[in-house]
Amino acid sequence: MHHSYDEPVYLISVVSTMLDIHPQTLRQYEKEGLICPSRTQGRMRLYSQRDIDKIKFVLQLTRKMGINLAGVDVILKLKEQMDLMNNEIKDLREELSKVNHNGAVPKHKSVVTTSNYDIVIFKD
Numbered sequence: 001m002h003h004s005y006d007e008p009v010y011l012i013s014v015v016s017t018m019l020d021i022h023p024q025t026l027r028q029y030e031k032e033g034l035i036c037p038s039r040t041q042g043r044m045r046l047y048s049q050r051d052i053d054k055i056k057f058v059l060q061l062t063r064k065m066g067i068n069l070a071g072v073d074v075i076l077k078l079k080e081q082m083d084l085m086n087n088e089i090k091d092l093r094e095e096l097s098k099v100n101h102n103g104a105v106p107k108h109k110s111v112v113t114t115s116n117y118d119i120v121i122f123k124d
Helices: 012-019 023-031 049-064 069-099
Strands: 045-047 109-113 118-122
Touching: 012 023, 012 045, 012 049, 023 049, 045 049, 049 069
Parallel strands: none
Antiparallel strands: 109 118
């Protein structure tokens, strides 16, 4: 049986065994706001594969890189902002592509291409 990436199906005991982490550590991560597992009506925590991947990332930061939980929180927030910005850049590129089917940019607008980013400057 396959579940979606975001479907909460794993109990805390299963996740703690899978990741070799104490259940209390998972509760602490939740208390710190690093993860947010779903809850059943009986208030049991259920974790999705996305939650598990996030916990793996947190463990990598704490165990292998020695970053404390406050630092992990900052990193996760910055990563979330970067993901949102990357999605916005992708959407803007798609929109620009639709406007300029032939790839030409109108004279009153400028596009500067670098190795990683396109900077679009619109002049009124």
